[in-house]
Amino acid sequence: MPENRRPRRTGGRKPSRSPRPTPKPPATDGPVIELEVERVAHGGVFVARHEGRVVFVADAIPGERVAARVSDQAKEKFWRAETVEVLEASPDRREHVWAEASVDRAPELRPGGAEFGHIRMERQRALKGEVLRDALARMAGVEVGVEVAPVDPALAEGVSVDDGTGWRTRMRLHVGADGRVGPYAARSHSIVPVTSVPLAVAELAALAPLGDRFPGATAIDLVAPSAGDPAIVMVEGDRPARGSRPTIEERVGDRSFRLDRDGFWQVHRGAAATLTRAVQELVDDDLFDPRAANHDLYGGVGLLAAAVGDRFGETVRITTVESDARATEHAGANLSEWLGARAVTARVDRYLAELEAGSGAAERARLRDATIVLDPPRAGAGREVVERLVELHPRQLVYVACDPVAFARDVGLFRERGYELDELRAYDLFPNTHHVEAVARLRAIV
Structure with missing residues (x-):
């Protein structure tokens, strides 16, 4: 979720993390400097320079000239700043969709969670694609064009595609x-x-x-x-x-999913259906074996496991792995119509380690024939999970990602170990924020 909170991922609780320090409030008495805005950076800010120093400035657009108040000078190599006046506006600037987040309000009073709300929708999506493309080139050595698609209006009734409002559930x-x-x-x-x-x-x-x-x-x-x-x-x-903690019901097409009311689900009204369709389309039929040891990792309440099951039929074998016990309980019920489906409560890294250690020759063969869907939290899968997956050597992986930098890092790790990025799609599941969702297929080439 763009701020204030990000749901992870499809019905499970947010993974536990080490406590983060409370962010320091932005300075309200910093110097005001004039900046020529150069390009977008990851995190919803933009790159400018002042007297040789990089300045990450918010509420701007590349090509603009702005006056910005410096809010953080703690780092020697860069400053942070907030736009307080637009001196030369981009043609892509519009009235902010959240008036209270506009640049005519003091930066410390602007609510978070709509950091791209001042930018036309088409340019927002182009900027998100630029961030994803640059991350893949820099961190994975992959040069690929990226077009960020809006959510199909047919999948998100009542959501405005024109201005990106009315989507958060x-x-x-x-x-x-x-x-x-x-x-x-x-x-x-x-x-x-x-x-x-x-x-x-x-x-x-x-x-x-x-x-x-x-x-x-x-x-x-x-x-x-x-x-x-x-x-x-x-x-x-x-x-x-x-x-x-009562349960609620979410519907995706003709299918219902039960989850705790305080559990987590994709936040955009059309996100679950969009990701279901994307996963179904990205699984390569020629590489899919319904009898293999197919897996849905970080599976929540079973959304993407059900997507695979609906695509390939009632005989499909698939295991969903989720660290939250309540989500796993719901996943078991949500996937009950597939006799070959099961839901396991476990941390993904530990589960894969035990799977590798405990599998005999027959199960290892089924794992080599497998399709693995993974939808990790914003931090990504990480080196340990990537290495354990590569040891199992599944035919294909379908990776759902909400952070372009973590995703690009993991793609780089997979490429170093014999997998290639085969297809990539990107979706604007968080309009008016900097967040972008990617769905990719990686294929074993060695």
């Missing part, structure tokens, strides 16, 4: 010490007051308790499942309040 608002509710400011953990949440689907926008007080809560989660009524979930600490 999950949203977290934070609660301040005084009990008031609001989003975090951009690149900060300061809570700012807003009167609207235009990226949310209509039912969440109507439900959002903006300006209300929730003493005792640390956050408010808003959830709008595709089948059922929207709901508010109070969060105490980093967990939902007691008694707030």
